[in-house]
Amino acid sequence: MPHDHDHDHDGSELDEMTARVMALETLLTEKGIVDPAALDVIIETYETKIGPHNGATVVARAWSDPEFHDWLARDATAAIAAMGFTGRQGEHMQAVFNSPECHNMVVCTLCSCYPWSVLGLPPVWYKSMPYRARAVREPRAVLAEFGVTLPDTTKVRVWDSTAEMRYLVVPMRPSGTEGWSAEALAELVSRNSMIGTGLARAPGAAQ
Amino acid sequence: MNGPQDIGGRHGFGPVAPALNASAYHPGANWEPRAMAITVAAGAGGHWTIDESRFMRENRDPAEYYRLSYFQLWLTALAELLTAKGLVTEAELAAGHAGTAPTTPPGTCLSASAVPGVLARGGPVDRDPGAARPGFAPGDLVRTRNHQPAGHTRLPGYARDKVGRIESVQGFHAFADASAEGDRQAADWLYTVVFEAETLFGAAEATGDSVSVDAWEPYLVRA
Numbered sequence: 001m002p003h004d005h006d007h008d009h010d011g012s013e014l015d016e017m018t019a020r021v022m023a024l025e026t027l028l029t030e031k032g033i034v035d036p037a038a039l040d041v042i043i044e045t046y047e048t049k050i051g052p053h054n055g056a057t058v059v060a061r062a063w064s065d066p067e068f069h070d071w072l073a074r075d076a077t078a079a080i081a082a083m084g085f086t087g088r089q090g091e092h093m094q095a096v097f098n099s100p101e102c103h104n105m106v107v108c109t110l111c112s113c114y115p116w117s118v119l120g121l122p123p124v125w126y127k128s129m130p131y132r133a134r135a136v137r138e139p140r141a142v143l144a145e146f147g148v149t150l151p152d153t154t155k156v157r158v159w160d161s162t163a164e165m166r167y168l169v170v171p172m173r174p175s176g177t178e179g180w181s182a183e184a185l186a187e188l189v190s191r192n193s194m195i196g197t198g199l200a201r202a203p204g205a206a207q
Numbered sequence: 208m209n210g211p212q213d214i215g216g217r218h219g220f221g222p223v224a225p226a227l228n229a230s231a232y233h234p235g236a237n238w239e240p241r242a243m244a245i246t247v248a249a250g251a252g253g254h255w256t257i258d259e260s261r262f263m264r265e266n267r268d269p270a271e272y273y274r275l276s277y278f279q280l281w282l283t284a285l286a287e288l289l290t291a292k293g294l295v296t297e298a299e300l301a302a303g304h305a306g307t308a309p310t311t312p313p314g315t316c317l318s319a320s321a322v323p324g325v326l327a328r329g330g331p332v333d334r335d336p337g338a339a340r341p342g343f344a345p346g347d348l349v350r351t352r353n354h355q356p357a358g359h360t361r362l363p364g365y366a367r368d369k370v371g372r373i374e375s376v377q378g379f380h381a382f383a384d385a386s387a388e389g390d391r392q393a394a395d396w397l398y399t400v401v402f403e404a405e406t407l408f409g410a411a412e413a414t415g416d417s418v419s420v421d422a423w424e425p426y427l428v429r430a
Contacts, residue, residue: 021238021282023303025245030305031295033252037319039244045326046231046243087329088247092378109215109363111261112277117329121243124228127277130220136365137216137404140412145223155415160215162361163397163421164257164332165377197225 051120052191054085055168058118059194060185062095063173073097076168080118090117090166096159097170098196103154104169105143105196107135108161115166119194126195136160146197169193171200208262208357209364211269216365216408233276242278246285251317251325254292258387262359263288334394336379341396341424347373348430349400351422359387362426366418370430371402374419382423396424 014022028034058080062069071079076093080086093115096104108114109132114122125131134142139156143149150156159167171193177185192198214220232239250260263284265272275283289295293311317325343349353368354360361383377397385393401419404411 015238017236017242017279018238021241021245024282024286024300025241027295027299027303027305028245028249028289031299031310032313032316033289033294034245034248035316035318038248038317038322039241041319041322042244042247042326043240045322047240050326087327088325089329091329091331092333092380094377107215109365110212110361111264121231123225123230124233124277125223125225128220128223128228129214129273130223133214133217133220134223135215136418137408138412139416142223146225152413155417156413157401157416158418160363160366160418160420162363163377163383163423164380165397165399165421192225 046116046121050085050116052118052189052194053186054083054120055115055118055191055194056186056189057182058083058085058095058168059170059189059200060182062170063177063185064180064182072170080168085117087117089113090115092165093118093168094165095168095170096157098172100154100172102157103150103196104157104159104167105135105139106159106161106167106169107132109133109136110160110162113161113164113166115168117166118168119191123191143197146192148197148199169196171196171198174200174202176203208266208359209355210265211267211272212261212265213364215363232278236276236278239278242282246281248317249285249289252294252314254294254311254314255288256381256386256389256391257330258359258381258383259389260284260288261383262387263291265359332381332394333378334381336394336396339379339396341376341398343373343376343396343398343424343427343429345373345375349373349398349427350430351400351426352428354426356384358384360384360426362422363420365407366400366402366420366422369402369406371400371406371419374399374401377421380423382425384423384425398422398424398427400427 062072072095076095112127136158139158188201190198193200264280296308299306350370354362380397382393382395399419400422401417404416
């Protein structure tokens with residue numbers, strides 16, 4: 001072997017962070033702390049298997065199945081687990097239901113706690129300082145930046161995820177969807193609507 | 208700690224820009240998924256609690272905390288955890304390769320086939336309360352303590368020494384302040400406590416708006 005390392009030599013290909021991550025992965029692999037094949041599976045899991053489509057099926061079922069709705073309200077961890085969504089950053093779940101009287105919105109001011117099991121990895125804005133700082137003090141101003149304006153008769157309730165409870169917002173079911181299947185309803189449930197920074201899409205609205 | 212992470216209600220951070228920041232990773236930062244996965248995989252070794260990792264991220268010069276991007280902060284704290292636990296040495300981190308100095312045994316390495324099961328199990332934090340009973344009930348008025356430890360805590364600054372109402376008893380959960388020091392036994396009752404927005408921030412955008420935090424019993428006294 002001409003040399004004992006495989007990072008780039010001419011310095012033109014890898015930015016500093018890429019090189020740093022590769023070096024850490026190499027070291028931790030040599031030390032037996034991580035397995036690169038496991039890293040591939042973790043990345044792929046959160047790109048394809050665990051994401052907001054999971055939460056959307058939970059919401060759509062709650063809209064279309066009154067018994068499930070009640071179970072979700074009573075014991076969200078169990079009800080969501082029954083749909084196959086469990087585990088990391090979703091160990092202790094509570095579903096919070098929007099109504100004309102109350103709009104729920106979720107934040108983690110201290111870090112970035114987020115219900116991974118139903119929504120996947122949080123978006124950059126959720127982890128950002130502006131959202132974390134402002135969601136508790138001026139949720140309506142933040143909502144306006146998401147294009148959401150609520151009537152003054154709707155109270156806003158912000159849930160700061162300061163412990164290991166994770167919150168799933170169940171948005172209001174759009175009108176004009178009577179008789180829709182759960183599969184069709186799930187298409188209306190955006191990620192942001194399940195954080196509380198959006199509303200469910202109206203039938204026929206662009207995604 | 209009164210650290211850079213405790214920013215709820217702080218001014219000056221600018222707009223949220225949701226459309227520009229809609230993905231889990233920054234556009235073009237192709238190292239970020241790998242950084243996420245390395246952190247998750249290394250954490251699965253069980254050498255630290257989730258609260259130890261949170262404290263390692265926040266316990267730094269505020270200027271550095273705000274300068275680093277999200278996954279830069281994860282990576283920086285991960286390297287610090289690995290050295291603090293003796294799993295790797297500073298020299299190894301600098302070299303990017305294993306050296307010959309003795310280090311803490313890594314224990315079980317997360318394999319590809321074990322990933323789905325490990326992610327599906329997660330790390331529940333509810334503990335057996337034994338004969339203990341919650342000191343508060345839904346509807347009780349409580350005041351948060353003026354709790355300002357130098358170590359890790361999950362009572363945000365904006366919610367200290369404020370009167371709120373117990374909405375629910377969430378269970379008997381591992382206590383973050385102790386867990387951040389590696390204590391895997393300490394647990395206490397966890398409550399969702401609701402505050403009127405005016406109580407916390409002096410003025411609300413609309414009357415009736417409210418904010419809740421999840422607070423362990425040691426954060427609370429009866430109001």
